[in-house]
């Protein structure tokens with residue numbers, strides 16, 4: 001860890017690879033630097049394909065560098081089984097940034113069958129945080145649950161939309177608005193951008209006025225910009241900073257605490273699946289039980305009973321009895 005702590009980029013990259021591959025060495029690596037975790041600001045950037053997320057991340061990083069903040073960029077592609085062309089493209093596009101020693105860029109794609117990409121993303125952010133980067137930008141395409149889990153690990157979530165391709169309506173349907181702390185209408189140079197911004201303002205307003213009065217909740221600002229022409233990007237940063245000020249009022253600690261609990265849950269689930277389920281080779285046993293006419297639920301209860309050894313399992317009256325036999 002000495003190299004990591006002295007600012008060695010290779011050491012950071014290696015630690016992130018351990019996280020990505022669920023390598024046993026990650027646990028000790030994180031322990032060694034954990035007291036340094038918590039200083040970085042984490043911003044998730046999501047939105048439909050082609051909305052301009054990478055272009056915006058690149059521009060935001062450039063402005064943050066002008067403000068003398070160091071920047072980590074994590075490009076996560078949860079759905080792709082390959083380290084696909086898009087991420088490679090992003091890398092090349094961000095080349096200008098990669099020459100800057102104050103910027104660290106990393107791509108991650110989920111591989112293997114267990115997913116774990118949300119867990120690995122948090123791990124990567126923790127490592128970049130401990131390494132000393134001030135701001136961490138996490139880009140992922142907003143499509144499904146896995147993607148939400150990735151950006152939800154951030155303190156502030158920026159949803160990037162652009163005119164065309166179903167735009168606002170699509171976003172509302174897919175639940176993107178629910179996760180947004182800042183709504184960005186990118187490509188303001190393209191026609192339809194002003195209309196989209198108005199539509200979004202309206203939905204945000206309706207949402208804010210229909211919810212319960214006792215909740216003092218954040219109302220996401222709608223910010224227009226054109227990342228492609230580097231105009232209005234400072235307003236995006238201002239939107240993120242206003243959310244940060246809202247969080248600073250004691251809310252950040254609570255939100256981060258809840259996310260730590262979720263991370264523990266992910267690690268437990270992953271290790272149960274890999275270490276206990278896969279390693280033991282339950283398949284034959286399960287086949288025998290199923291062959292005797294038990295339902296999949298009954299068999300699952302028996303397996304869980306054995307794994308958890310005496311811990312009560314939902315719907316498993318016989319499970320504890322089974323546990324004694326293992």
Ligand SMILES: Nc1nc2c(ncn2[C@@H]2O[C@H](COP(=O)(O)OP(=O)(O)OP(=O)(O)O)[C@@H](O)[C@H]2O)c(=O)[nH]1
Nearest residue numbers: 049050051052053054055086141187226227228229
């Ligand atoms: N006209 C216009 N085009 C833009 C703007 N920002 C980005 N683009 C273009 O939109 C296309 C997609 O941009 P990306 O930044 O790759 O979008 P993305 O959301 O990261 O795309 P994926 O990662 O593939 O989902 C590129 O051709 C950009 O040049 C903008 O402000 N105006």
Ligand SMILES: [Mg+2]
Nearest residue numbers: 053054090139
């Ligand atoms: Mg991109």
